[in-house]
Amino acid sequence: MLKKLFLILILVISLLFLATTIKLNRTEKITSHMFSNLSFDNIIHMNTSKASLKEKEIEIEQENIVGKLIIDKLNINNNLYSINSTLNNVDKNVTILNNSITPDNDNSIMFIAAHSGSGKAAYFRHLDELAINDEVKLIYNDKEYYYKVKNYWEEKKDGDINVLKEDKKQLILTTCSPTKDDMQLVINCIEK
Numbered sequence: 001m002l003k004k005l006f007l008i009l010i011l012v013i014s015l016l017f018l019a020t021t022i023k024l025n026r027t028e029k030i031t032s033h034m035f036s037n038l039s040f041d042n043i044i045h046m047n048t049s050k051a052s053l054k055e056k057e058i059e060i061e062q063e064n065i066v067g068k069l070i071i072d073k074l075n076i077n078n079n080l081y082s083i084n085s086t087l088n089n090v091d092k093n094v095t096i097l098n099n100s101i102t103p104d105n106d107n108s109i110m111f112i113a114a115h116s117g118s119g120k121a122a123y124f125r126h127l128d129e130l131a132i133n134d135e136v137k138l139i140y141n142d143k144e145y146y147y148k149v150k151n152y153w154e155e156k157k158d159g160d161i162n163v164l165k166e167d168k169k170q171l172i173l174t175t176c177s178p179t180k181d182d183m184q185l186v187i188n189c190i191e192k
Contacts, residue, residue, distance in 0.1 A: 067140035069094050069112060074126045080112070080140070090115060094123050097174075103138060103145045103191075108169040110138065111161065116175040116185075124175035128185055136189050138171055147171045147189035157184040166190050 064085035070077050078094040081087040088095050090113055097111035114123040130136075130149050138145045147169075154177050155162060161184070163172055169191035177183035 064088075066096075067138060070137040070139070071130070071134075072137075073134055074129060076123060078114075078123055091121055093121070103140050103169055103171075104143065107165075109163070109165060109172065110140075110170070111172045111174065113174045116178060124173070127173060127175050127187065128178045130173075130187055135192070136171060136173070145169065145171075146192045148192050150188050150190045152185065152187040154180065154183045154185055157182055161186055163188060 064081045064087055065079045066082050067080040068078065069080055076094075080096055081093060083096055083098060083100070087093055094112060094114040097113055100110045100112075101108050103110060114127075115121045116124045116127060118125065130152070132149055132151065134149045136147045136149065138147065150166075157176065161172060161174055163170070163186070166188075171189040171191075173187040173189065175185050177185050
């Protein structure tokens, strides 16, 4: 009787072992099948693809750069993007306004705007610290233009800037007034 009980016990243990082995093999095959289409090469290719997209974005961004605005006194050194670029946007960058006549023209008048106040895009937050005769440098299509501040004023913020056209090349910088919500600061710079 003891011998029979021992044989049954061995048979049950063997069946359990066999069932566990079959289950493990089946799980292994399912897992193996799920990942059979992936290879290390595919993973590298996917990562390279993402890197290439970022490189293309940077390349497109650099193709749209037409110049740079530099105001040493205010630690401003910002790229300028072509008027048609999505990066030429006051919420992202220092921005060339649509009515600008570029400095490579004789009757040039460039209008450049940026946010003041606080935040990541507040490039003109200290624009009100410019004084008469301070220097502003504009690089446009790889040529340097130097301007000095002639005068400044505040006017109603209504979408227009009222400027008297000088007989020299002009650079008009504008931002919101630092003290009055409904006003804008306008700084008139003329070529040196």
